Amino acid sequence: MIEKRQEIGTPVRCAEGVLKSELVKFVHPDRTWISSYIQGYRIFAPDGTTLEVSSKTMGIEGELAYILERKIFDRKLAKDAARAGADVLVRTRATGLIMEDGVVKGVKIRRLGENLEVRSKVVIGADGVESQVGRWAGINTALKLKDAGSGAQYLMADIEVEEDFCDVYVGSQAAGGYAWVFPKGEKLANVGVGMPASMLGGRRAIEYLNMFVLKKFPEGQQLGVIMGSGPCSDALKTAVSNGLMLVGDAAHHCDPLSGGGITNAMEGGKIAGEVASKAVQQRDASVRVLKEYEYKRRGSLFGKLQKHNYRIKEFIVTLSDKELNKLVRSLKGIKPREINYISVAMRLIAANPKVLFVMRDLACLKELADVLMEKD
Secondary structure (H helix, E strand, O other): OEOOOOOOOOOOOOOOEEEHHHHOOOOOOOHHHEEEEEOEEEEEOOOOOEEEEEHHHHOOOOOOEEEEOHHHHHHHHHHHHHHOOOOOEOOEEEEEEEEEOOEEEEEEEEEOOEEEEEEOOOEEEOOOOOOOHHHHOOOOOOOOHHHEEEEEEEEEEOOOOOOOEEEEEEHHHHOOOEEEEEEEEOOEEEEEEEEEHHHOOOOOHHHHHHHHHHHHOOOOEEEEEEEEEEEOOOOOOOOEEOOEEEOHHHHOOOOOOOOOOHHHHHHHHHHHHHHHHHHHHHOOOOHHHHHHHHHHHHHOHHHHHHHHHHHHHHHHOOOOHHHHHHHHHHHOOOOHHHOOHHHHHHHHHHHOOOHHHHHOOHHHHHHHHHHHHHHO
C-alpha cells in the first residue's frame, strides 16, 4: 500500500458521517474512533419546514449513525492491513505505471528521493477524485462540471448544537446544494457546504460557507478548514484495465446525493479484493477476468443505489425553494410504518409531479422500489 503523505489519515477531507447499518458490515464500532453517536437527522427546507428521521421515529433501538474521527479510523484500518500482511509505504508517490504489452505490471514510485519500481500481479488505484492512475492506464476519469462536487468545511468550536442529531439545509440557503452540521461533541461540529461546481456562479464554495456560518453560528470559532472537490456522478463507465482496477472516488463511487463515500469505498474495495484474489490464483489479470468487479459492483445494493441517486440528484438541483418547501412538507408527519420507498415516492409525486421524470417510467419506479426494499 503506497501513501504519498507522511502518515495515514491526514489531511481529513470528509464530513465524517456514516450510517451504522453500513459500517458494521466491515468493522466493529470502537469508541476510540467515534466522535458522536447519532440518533437521527433533520432536513431543513428553505422556509424552515423540518423533516426529522430518528431511531425513535423509525422504531429502531440504538443509534442510526456515527460521526467518525477519520484520522484515527483510517489509521486503524491501515494497522489492520499491516497485521494481515500488507506492506505499507508512506511518503511514497506513484509516478507512473509499469506497462508491458498493454498490461499493467506494477507501479513506478518515488520514495525518499529514490526512484523505484514495485511489480505486482494486480494494481488497485485508490488515489481519489484527482486520480492519475486511471488516466495512466487509458481510462477516462474526467468529470463533467455538473458532476463535480465542490465543497468547503470548518471544524467549529463553541457552537450550540444537539450532539446526537445531524442537521442538513437545502436550497438557496446552501447555494442550491446542501449544508451540513455534524456534531463532534463538546460544542464541536463539522459545518460545511457542498454543491455541483456548475452552480457556483463565479464564487468559491468557501464564500457560501462563510455566508452560512455568519447566519447560523456568528459567534463560533474556526479550528480547521478543508476545501476540495469530489464526484457527484454516476460511476465510471469502466473502472478496469488489463492488470488494474479503480476503487472509491477514483472510480467515482461516491453517493451522488450526499457526497458520502466511506462505506461505498469499503463495499467496492471488498469486491475488488475478491476479484483481485481470483485473478492472482488464475494467473490472469486481463480485463476479461477483472470485469467481474464491475459486474458485481453494478449488481450490488450500493451500485444500484448510486445509479438511482444520481438521477434523483439531477432532479433536485433543478428545484426552486418553493418546490423544495413543498416536497419537504409532503413528507412531514410520515408514520414509521409508512417509511418505505413506495409510499415516500408516491408522496413526493403528489407534491410535485415532476418527480415522475426522475423515475422516467413505471418500470424504473418498480426497480427503485425493489432495490430499496432490499435495503430495508
